[in-house]
Amino acid sequence: MKSRRRPYSEQRPFDTGGGVWSVPVPIPGNPLGYTLVYAIESPAGPVLVDAGWNAPEAWLALRxxxxxxxxxxxxxRGVVVTHFHPDHAGLAGQVREESGAWIAMHEADTALVRLMRDFQGDAHRDFQADMLRRAGAGTVEVEEVTGNRPRPPAMPDRVLTDGDLIDLPGRRLRTIWTPGHTPGHVCLHLEDADRIFTGDHVLPAITPHIGIYPYDRVDVDPLSDFLESLEKVKGLGHLEALPAHEWIFHDTAARATEIGVHHEEKLRRLATLLAEAEEPLTIWEIAGRMTWNRPWEDFPPILRGMAAGEAAAHLRTLEVRGIIHRVTGVDPVRFAIHS
Known part of the structure; x- marks a missing residue:
């Protein structure tokens, strides 16, 4: 079964075969349009893969x-959340309220949800503002980007680790930990049908956002994690992919290879950018000079913040590989090519 991405208004629930149904759930105000929520039949009741954005129209679409x-x-019976982002986890709590279902999420994203829920008052805004300032954003840009925070998702009841089987009677649905897009992103291998729910990890036409937050962290390398996770998925073979966005497609391994090549090329271009710079650059300056799908000047504030996060992730990988270095003793942080 394969379909092409169409506007949400043209989407309909459909039978993907093998006891798996796809239900499109809208994402208000987002160019992605919708999340594909999957319902897997079982004798004890359906299990959902993701739940969609927490908004009244999204709830009606899911129900x-x-x-x-x-x-x-x-x-x-349950909701397996591929990762904590609001277009995936947002409605899981309401599903639990209606049905008593359990919610399952990987332990790394569970920790992030707990942290998000612990932020009090202006703490999140202050965190964002300091992160942006250290990246080199101007005062006006900091004001424009901060304060946009969706509600944290519901805390899960069940914590997943790599290789866990999901509580799905009559089927074999195995957790595949694929960090990168988030620290706890998971794919789900339906072993009895040679299919894989890829969440945002492997999508048919676009690539997921890989970012670092705060931008100047030195204890993580999410892009390297993501590239390693692509290799893990490739190792499962040429499976049919059921992604959370766009359309169902064949040969996950081939698409994972394409995405890896895309990021390696992006790393090469970034290294060239720094080699040609006359002086060390801030993360914000680097993001503004990178190639995106539209000019930097046309980016709304929230997308500039995400672009800076993606720039930071690629810079961190180049740093780990020994190609660039961060300049010490300066604020905001700056990067330069190794001479």
């Missing part, structure tokens, strides 16, 4: 979409 394929949201 009515399940109803259109003969399922009642009140019968849902």
């Amino acid at each position: 009515d979409g399940l109803g259109a394929v003969g399922m009642d949201v009140r019968d849902v």
